[in-house]
Amino acid sequence: MSDPQPQPVRKRPMKLSTSVSLMVSAVIASVLLIVHLFYFFQISHVTQESVKDKALAVARTLADSPEIQQALKLPPTSGIIQPIASAVQDSNDLLFVVVTNMDGIRYSHPNKDLINKHFIGEDLQPALLGRENMAINHGKLAEALRLFTPVYDTQQRQIGVVAIGISLSEVSKQINQSRWNIFWSALFGILVGALGTFLLVNAAKRILFGLEPYEISTLFEQRQAMLQSMKEGVIAVDDRVQVTLINRAARQLLRETGIPLAANRDIGEMVAASGPLISNLRDVLKHGVPRRDEEINFKGRILLCNTMPVRSNGVIIGAICTFRDKTEVSQLMQRLDGMVSYVDALRERSHEFMNKLHVILGLLHMKSYGKVEDYILKTANNYQTEIGSLLGKIKSPVIAGFLLSKINRASDTGNHLLISDDCLLPDSGNEQQVAALITVLGNLIENALDALGQSAEGEVSVLLHYQNGFLACEVSDDGPGIPADRLEAIFDKGFSSKGDERGVGLFLVKQQTESLGGKIIVESEPGVYTQFFVQLPWDGENKNA
Numbered sequence: 001m002s003d004p005q006p007q008p009v010r011k012r013p014m015k016l017s018t019s020v021s022l023m024v025s026a027v028i029a030s031v032l033l034i035v036h037l038f039y040f041f042q043i044s045h046v047t048q049e050s051v052k053d054k055a056l057a058v059a060r061t062l063a064d065s066p067e068i069q070q071a072l073k074l075p076p077t078s079g080i081i082q083p084i085a086s087a088v089q090d091s092n093d094l095l096f097v098v099v100t101n102m103d104g105i106r107y108s109h110p111n112k113d114l115i116n117k118h119f120i121g122e123d124l125q126p127a128l129l130g131r132e133n134m135a136i137n138h139g140k141l142a143e144a145l146r147l148f149t150p151v152y153d154t155q156q157r158q159i160g161v162v163a164i165g166i167s168l169s170e171v172s173k174q175i176n177q178s179r180w181n182i183f184w185s186a187l188f189g190i191l192v193g194a195l196g197t198f199l200l201v202n203a204a205k206r207i208l209f210g211l212e213p214y215e216i217s218t219l220f221e222q223r224q225a226m227l228q229s230m231k232e233g234v235i236a237v238d239d240r241v242q243v244t245l246i247n248r249a250a251r252q253l254l255r256e257t258g259i260p261l262a263a264n265r266d267i268g269e270m271v272a273a274s275g276p277l278i279s280n281l282r283d284v285l286k287h288g289v290p291r292r293d294e295e296i297n298f299k300g301r302i303l304l305c306n307t308m309p310v311r312s313n314g315v316i317i318g319a320i321c322t323f324r325d326k327t328e329v330s331q332l333m334q335r336l337d338g339m340v341s342y343v344d345a346l347r348e349r350s351h352e353f354m355n356k357l358h359v360i361l362g363l364l365h366m367k368s369y370g371k372v373e374d375y376i377l378k379t380a381n382n383y384q385t386e387i388g389s390l391l392g393k394i395k396s397p398v399i400a401g402f403l404l405s406k407i408n409r410a411s412d413t414g415n416h417l418l419i420s421d422d423c424l425l426p427d428s429g430n431e432q433q434v435a436a437l438i439t440v441l442g443n444l445i446e447n448a449l450d451a452l453g454q455s456a457e458g459e460v461s462v463l464l465h466y467q468n469g470f471l472a473c474e475v476s477d478d479g480p481g482i483p484a485d486r487l488e489a490i491f492d493k494g495f496s497s498k499g500d501e502r503g504v505g506l507f508l509v510k511q512q513t514e515s516l517g518g519k520i521i522v523e524s525e526p527g528v529y530t531q532f533f534v535q536l537p538w539d540g541e542n543k544n545a
Contacts, residue, residue, distance in 0.1 A: 015212055020201050028193035032186045052134060052147065055164040058092055059149035062099070062162045069153050072101055072160040076116040081107040095144045095165040099151070102128060102160060119163065124148060127161040136168065144168060236310070236320040237281050244318065253325065277321055280307045284319045295326065302326040302511070393423040394464070402438055403462070406445050410460060415452050417445065420463040425471065430539045436512040437473070437536060440520075443505035444475040444532050451479035451530070471538035474531060481526035490522070509534075 062068055062084070071080035085097040085108035099107040104119045123135035127148030134147050144165040151160040208216060227234055233250030237243050276296040284291060284307045291307045304326045310318040363372040394400040403419060410417035428434055445460060452458030463474040482490060493507040513520050516537055524530040 019213075020204070021197050024193060024197040024200070028189065032189050036186060048145075051145065051166055054092070055094070055145070055147045055166055056132070056134075056149065058088060058094070058097075059147055059162045059164045062088060062097070063149045063151040068099060068151060068162070069159065071107065072099070072151060073153075076101070076105050076107045082109075082112065082115065084108075086110075095167045096163070098163040098165070100124070100161050100163065102158065104128070104161075107160070121146070124161060124163065127163070128158075130158055232322045232324045234320065234322050235277060235281070236318060237278075237285070238318045239285065239316065241278070241282055241285065245320075250323075253323075277303075277305070277323065280305060281319045281321055283307075284309050285316060288316050390419055393419070393421075394425045395427040396425060396434060397427075398434055399425060399437060399441075402441065406441070410445075410449055413449050413452070415449060415458040415460065418459060418461045420461060423462075423464045424466055425464045426466055426538075428539050433516065433536065433538055436516055436518075437471070439512045440473060440509050440534050440536070441475065443509045444534075447505060448475060448477035448479060448530070452477060453479075466538055469537060469539075471536045473534040473536065475534075476529055476531035478529050481528060481530050482522070482524040483526055484524075487522055487524065491520075 065084070067084060068081060071078060074080065081099045085099060088094070089097040089110065096110050098109055098119065100119050101107065104124055106115050106117055106119055109115055109117075121135075121137045123133060123137050123146060126133040127150050130150050132147070132149050134145070136145055144167050146166075147164045149162045149164075150158050151162055153159050211219070227245070227247040230247060231249055233253050234245060234247045235243065235250050236245035276298060280291055280294070280296070288309045288311075290309065291305070294305050294307070296303050296305055302325075303323045305321060305323040307319060307321040309316045310320055360372055360376065363369075390400055390403065394403060403417075407417045407419075441462070445462070448460045449458075452460070458478055460475070460477045463472075465472045491506050491510040510520055513534055513536060518534065518536040520535075521533040522530070523533075
């Protein structure tokens, strides 16, 4: 035999706080990274442009200076431009400020030994041609960002060039200082994101009653399985009487009672057609008072309903109705009563036969064999007459036991219950039909015995006859009868001539009969007789019993 396959271990999901924190952190990190990159490139560009504009402004200022213009007309060794250039260089933290004539000869330089020497670098040529120029090059000093501006005299003739140099390390230093702004901005964003994540997780946990998402999904699946497995119907609505839940049992009941579940009809329309169910829900929503163990008549069925309001923080947010077909409960109770009656009848007969056995044993001890024979024959004839004939005609043990109990019940009241010799009743596998017949016979026989009373020796007659899928049932008595003006009202619920809280038996008889597709008729002559005719469908074993 092969070993059973091990069940896979279900991996436990992450907690809500962990998953939300990771997700939000990933989003914040991604956003900050992208913003940082864009900001970095933007800062680098802006810093370079700022340095360029600063150097260009200094160069233009020097180019427009009259002292510079006048000094360029003198020899490079005149010493007029050098002090001015040094002062500008120091005040603006520049690498160099060099002024040249049209031959590229320096009039100033940080290294005085290089004055009156030729400027190094081809990037000077555009400026000698009258165009401002910017380039990165390496001269006598460090590699620098160099800007060139032409110098014109008062007649707008170019007489020289002003060259400004800014060290690239200085440019990088300014860019790096700007990066700290990015760092502090990112750090602030991370702190705000962490705080927001913490508040979001706490708010979500409060809304979810401290449950994790996987716990909620498990509870939801269990709830759905529980609701769909319940035999009770469940319908729930919100505060606007919009249906939010209807389980399988409720759908089945609505389907059985003739309310279609067509595809073009939504649940709300279907339940709205259910009448008293939705009316109960509306009433509970309006008043907030539960309605427990209430019986309602729904499409010919008696439903036992419990309707409760749903509250959240003391506010009614909906209502839920659970209901069950009381007909089913009644059938089970009737079937149980029938079995109990059957057992009680057998117990009574058992005691009777034990007494008879004691009589036979005594006669045997007395050696009165002739009397023993007579007694046994008489007992057998009585059994054949009372019980054997009944079991021969009534094949359903439940109905047979029920009738035996009613025979004893009638005997206790001083009356007689006669089972007609023409009775023919095959057994039926349809429990609903058996339960309905018990309801019919039980209520009709009890009503007849109540009408006969305790004093007179009245007679109640029962005839059961099955043929071609239908059972004809007749129950008659020779009691006081029913007045003609009451014949149509006796089947109404609550109608009774015996006092309050009565009038249910005949109502149930008619309800059970018509629910199976049968019919009931009553005839009565006051002071003479009363007779009920009931026809029920019956799934008998023999089609022509």
